[in-house]
Structures are given as structure tokens and as C-alpha cells.
Amino acid sequence: MFYELLKFLFPNLAMGTYFRIxxxxxxxxxxxxxxxxxxxxxxxxxxxxxxxxxxxxxxxKQFKTAEFNIHxxxxxxxxxxxxxxxxxxxxxxxxxxxxxxxxVWMTLLMMLGAGALGFADDYKKVALKDNKGVSAKTKLxxxxxxxxxxxxxxxxxxxxxxxxPLLLENADILNRPAFxxxxxxGKTPLGDTLRAQLPLNLVQRLDAFDGSPEAANQVLPVLLKxxxxxxxxxxLYDPQMYQGIALTDEARERLESYRLExxxxxxxxxxxxxxxxxxxxxxxxxNRYLLESAYPTLVAHNKVVRGDAYxxxxxxxxxxxxMGVLFIFWVAFxxxxxxxxxxxxxxxxxxxxSTVITVSLPYLMIAYLVSRFDFAxxxxxxxxxxxxxxxxxxxxxxxxxxxxxxxxxxxxxVFMGDTGSLALGAAIGAVAVLTxxxxxxxxxxxxxxxxxxxxxxxxxSYRLRGKRILLMSPLHNHFVKKGVNEAKIISRFFxxxxxxxxxxxxxxxxx
Numbered sequence: 103m104f105y106e107l108l109k110f111l112f113p114n115l116a117m118g119t120y121f122r123i124x125x126x127x128x129x130x131x132x133x134x135x136x137x138x139x140x141x142x143x144x145x146x147x148x149x150x151x152x153x154x155x156x157x158x159x160x161x162x163k164q165f166k167t168a169e170f171n172i173h174x175x176x177x178x179x180x181x182x183x184x185x186x187x188x189x190x191x192x193x194x195x196x197x198x199x200x201x202x203x204x205x206v207w208m209t210l211l212m213m214l215g216a217g218a219l220g221f222a223d224d225y226k227k228v229a230l231k232d233n234k235g236v237s238a239k240t241k242l243x244x245x246x247x248x249x250x251x252x253x254x255x256x257x258x259x260x261x262x263x264x265x266x267p268l269l270l271e272n273a274d275i276l277n278r279p280a281f282x283x284x285x286x287x288g289k290t291p292l293g294d295t296l297r298a299q300l301p302l303n304l305v306q307r308l309d310a311f312d313g314s315p316e317a318a319n320q321v322l323p324v325l326l327k328x329x330x331x332x333x334x335x336x337x338l339y340d341p342q343m344y345q346g347i348a349l350t351d352e353a354r355e356r357l358e359s360y361r362l363e364x365x366x367x368x369x370x371x372x373x374x375x376x377x378x379x380x381x382x383x384x385x386x387x388x389n390r391y392l393l394e395s396a397y398p399t400l401v402a403h404n405k406v407v408r409g410d411a412y413x414x415x416x417x418x419x420x421x422x423x424x425m426g427v428l429f430i431f432w433v434a435f436x437x438x439x440x441x442x443x444x445x446x447x448x449x450x451x452x453x454x455x456s457t458v459i460t461v462s463l464p465y466l467m468i469a470y471l472v473s474r475f476d477f478a479x480x481x482x483x484x485x486x487x488x489x490x491x492x493x494x495x496x497x498x499x500x501x502x503x504x505x506x507x508x509x510x511x512x513x514x515x516v517f518m519g520d521t522g523s524l525a526l527g528a529a530i531g532a533v534a535v536l537t538x539x540x541x542x543x544x545x546x547x548x549x550x551x552x553x554x555x556x557x558x559x560x561x562x563s564y565r566l567r568g569k570r571i572l573l574m575s576p577l578h579n580h581f582v583k584k585g586v587n588e589a590k591i592i593s594r595f596f597x598x599x600x601x602x603x604x605x606x607x608x609x610x611x612x613x
Contacts, residue, residue: 135501142505153180184522194498216528220520249434333389353391419482419613440531443550451512466496546606
């Protein structure tokens with residue numbers, strides 16, 4: 103937004119050497135982080151003082167059994183501090199995210215929608231002295247509606263998300279001897295064009311190819327490696343060469359986009375995005391589609407879908423089960439689960455926000471990786487060009503979380519309340535879904551999962567057996583009851599959360 107405003111007000115200045123850097127995601131990520139962090143530090147003290155004057159102290163639930171009243175010493179600490187997070191994140195997002203990116207607006211809507219729900223709950227508890235706040239049923243309904251909205255947005259969307267690598271692999275070649283034979287001299291104009299860009303020793307091996315499956319299996323790995331280098335270069339399209347060849351729908355559509363990009367002079371902005379970065383989808387995708395058109399019986403059709411009703415399964419590079427309309431409900435489930443899991447984790451000073459930090463950084467990196475064709479192809483993950491702006495969003499949320507931790511660290515000056523916890527959980531769930539890595543959230547956000555699961559197990563055990571498996575749920579309260587120092591619990595949970603986050607990132611290449 104800042105760069106777009108600058109271009110509108112001072113077009114010549116915006117195109118100058120200095121300000122052009124704001125067109126790059128790699129620059130806007132640290133800018134958003136710094137902006138959110140500094141903003142939260144600046145507004146934090148004023149909001150805390152205001153909450154104290156309003157007597158917006160955290161109401162601590164009073165249990166009938168005295169042994170469960172373990173947090174009474176926190177009574178009166180200002181709550182609703184999530185306002186600091188929401189304001190800082192929103193400001194940084196509006197300043198540094200691309201206003202034309204629908205993924206950013208949907209994530210912001212999920213965060214602010216859940217934040218408004220949390221604010222209503224905190225307001226009823228604090229201002230209206232209603233300890234029950236918003237009913238659990240109402241919370242669930244509102245969260246589900248937000249999740250369904252995001253699910254419908256993706257299901258009915260027209261994103262050209264590429265599932266599977268666009269580079270050639272052994273499995274993509276349907277007839278290996280015939281494909282190798284196509285690269286021999288004089289077979290086809292396209293084959294001759296490709297052959298001219300191959301190393302001399304490989305050309306000699308192609309000339310000596312006798313058509314046998316054994317020989318094809320020997321030369322194919324080397325051939326594919328060199329062809330992948332070729333198709334990552336300039337576009338292979340030539341009107342005369344492809345005369346008489348029926349282009350696939352994907353090839354025609356990508357060709358038109360490529361022509362539009364080529365009309366732009368170097369250094370000028372692309373009209374469809376307004377950004378100064380290189381095209382998000384290079385000519386590799388066009389070249390892959392061209393090869394599929396030229397060799398329909400030899401090169402497998404790359405799976406590309408409109409919409410995102412496909413599920414990415416970790417550890418499998420070509421397993422994308424189609425969920426159909428159930429995908430909408432799956433998205434709602436992820437959003438509701440993530441939002442409530444963060445809310446359940448918010449019980450000790452700095453525990454929830456420090457865990458949010460460990461989750462935000464991996465998803466910042468994932469959003470950036472899936473938006474880049476080269477990284478997505480290397481990691482065998484869906485290529486989602488629109489997700490690049492989500493890395494800026496996550497940087498803003500990370501910065502505001504770091505700033506809030508400044509005030510929320512033990513002993514806490516302010517609590518985030520449901521205003522912050524529900525909003526942060528919804529934002530994390532939305533980004534996980536939009537980057538197609540929602541299943542990985544189970545590992546990266548393992549602390550949230552464990553905390554939520556501990557509550558489920560505790561309730562189930564008590565209702566079925568009449569016994570509790572924990573001294574008190576969620577899990578962090580179990581350790582408090584055991585007499586472990588609060589600061590030590592928070593530190594150990596943070597260490598474990600960091601390990602889980604790094605483990606989740608490391609799985610990206612395990613396909």
C-alpha cells in the first residue's frame with residue numbers, strides 16, 4: 103500500500119532507484135516485521151494504561167474446589183491486550199502488502215473477524231461483569247462461519263495452482279524409447295531445436311541410440327537433466343515450429359500471459375501485479391505445456407486445477423486427493439481448531455505468544471517458498487504465486503507478537519485475552535490453508551495441538567472413567583499443579599515448540 107500510494111502521489115520519485123526496492127517481497131518482509139514491532143512497542147504502554155483506567159482486569163475463574171484456584175494471583179492484570187497485536191499487524195499489512203492480493207485480504211478478514219469475536223467475549227467479561235462471556239455455542243458458530251467463508255473463497259476461486267513439479271521426471275515420460283528417439287536429428291523441428299541446446303557428448307549418445315528400452319533407460323536420466331535446464335530458459339515457442347500442433351488449454355493461456363509479459367520493457371512494472379519483481383511464473387511452465395502439446399502421447403499431462411479443493415499430503419510428492427465440496431468444511435475445521443487451540447494455550451505469561459512466534463516464522467518461510475516457482479519445483483510442493491504476500495503478512499504478525507511479548511513476558515503487564523488468542527489462531531489457520539500446508543500445522547504448531555488434545559483427553563477420561571489423567575488441564579496447568587516454576591514451564595514449552603517448528607520445516611524436502 104505504501105508503495106502504491108507513493109506511485110500515485112509521486113510517480114517519478116517512486117520509480118527512482120531508492121524506492122523501487124519496495125516492490126520486492128524480500129524487502130517488504132523485514133519492513134513489515136520492523137513496523138509491527140515498533141508500533142506495538144509505541145502503542146503498548148498507552149493501551150495498557152487505558153485498560154488499567156477502565157479497570158479491564160482479567161477475571162479469573164473461581165473453582166469450587168480450592169486446589170484448582172492456581173491463578174488467583176493474576177486477578178486484575180489488564181486483559182484485551184490483543185488490541186495491540188491486531189492494530190500493529192493491520193497497520194503493517196496495509197502499509198507493506200500488495201492491496202491487489204486477495205489472499206492477504208482474506209487472511210486479514212479471518213484475523214479481524216475472530217478478533218472481534220474475542221473482543222466481544224472479553225468485553226462481556228470485563229465491562230459487563232459477565233464471567234461467562236460469549237457462549238461457547240456462539241463462538242463456535244461465528245468461527246465456523248468464518249472458516250466456511252474462507253473455504254468457499256478457495257473452492258470457487260480460479261487460482262492456477264500447480265500441483266506437482268513442472269520439470270520433467272522419469273515418471274512423466276510415457277514411452278521412453280519413443281521420447282529418446284524424438285531427440286535424434288531430423289525427427290521433428292522441435293526435437294532439433296532441443297537437440298541443438300544439448301551437450302555434445304549427449305548428442306553423440308542420442309545419435310548412437312538403437313531404439314531399445316535398455317538403451318533408453320540408460321540415456322534418459324542424462325537427457326532429462328539437460329532438457330530441464332533448457333526448459334527453464336527462454337520460451338521454446340515458435341509459430342512455424344508449432345504449426346499444425348494443437349496446443350492444450352493451459353499452453354494457450356500461459357502463452358498469452360507470456361506474450362503480455364514480453365511486451366513490457368525491462369524495468370517497467372507488469373500490469374497484472376504492479377510489482378517490480380520478475381514474473382512469478384517464468385517460462386518453465388510455458389515450456390512444460392508446450393512439450394505436452396507437442397508430445398501428447400509421450401509426456402504426461404501436468405496436473406493443474408482451478409480452485410484449491412486438493413489436499414497436500416506431507417511426505418508424498420504426487421499425492422493430491424481431491425476433496426470436492428468437502429474441502430469447504432475441511433477449511434472450516436482447520437480454522438476453528440487452530441483458533442481454539444491457541445486460545446487454550448493462553449494460560450501462562452508469554453506462553454501462547456511465544457508459541458505463536460515459533461509457528462509464524464516457519465509459515466513465513468513456507469509462504470515465500472511456495473510462491474517461488476524454483477523453490478516449489480525443487481521441494482515438490484504446489485506453486486502458489488499469490489502466497490508470496492502472505493510472507494509479508496506473517497512477518498507483520500511476527501513483529502507484533504515480538505512486541506507484545508515485551509509486555510506479556512513473565513510477570514505479565516497485560517494479557518492478550520480472547521481478543522488476541524482467537525485472532526492469532528485464525529490467522530495461522532488461514533495461512534496454513536492458503537499455502538496448502540495445513541496438515542503440517544499439526545507438527546509445526548505441535549504445542550497448540552498437545553494443549554488442545556490434553557483438554558479433550560481430560561474431559562473424555564473424566565466422563566467415561568470418572569478419573570482425570572492430568573492434575574489439571576490444559577497441560578501447562580498440570581505442571582503448575584506439580585509445583586514447577588511458571589517461568590521454567592514457559593521456557594521449556596518454548597524450547598519444545600521451536601524444535602517442533604524446525605522439524606516441520608525439515609519435512610518439506612521429505613517427499
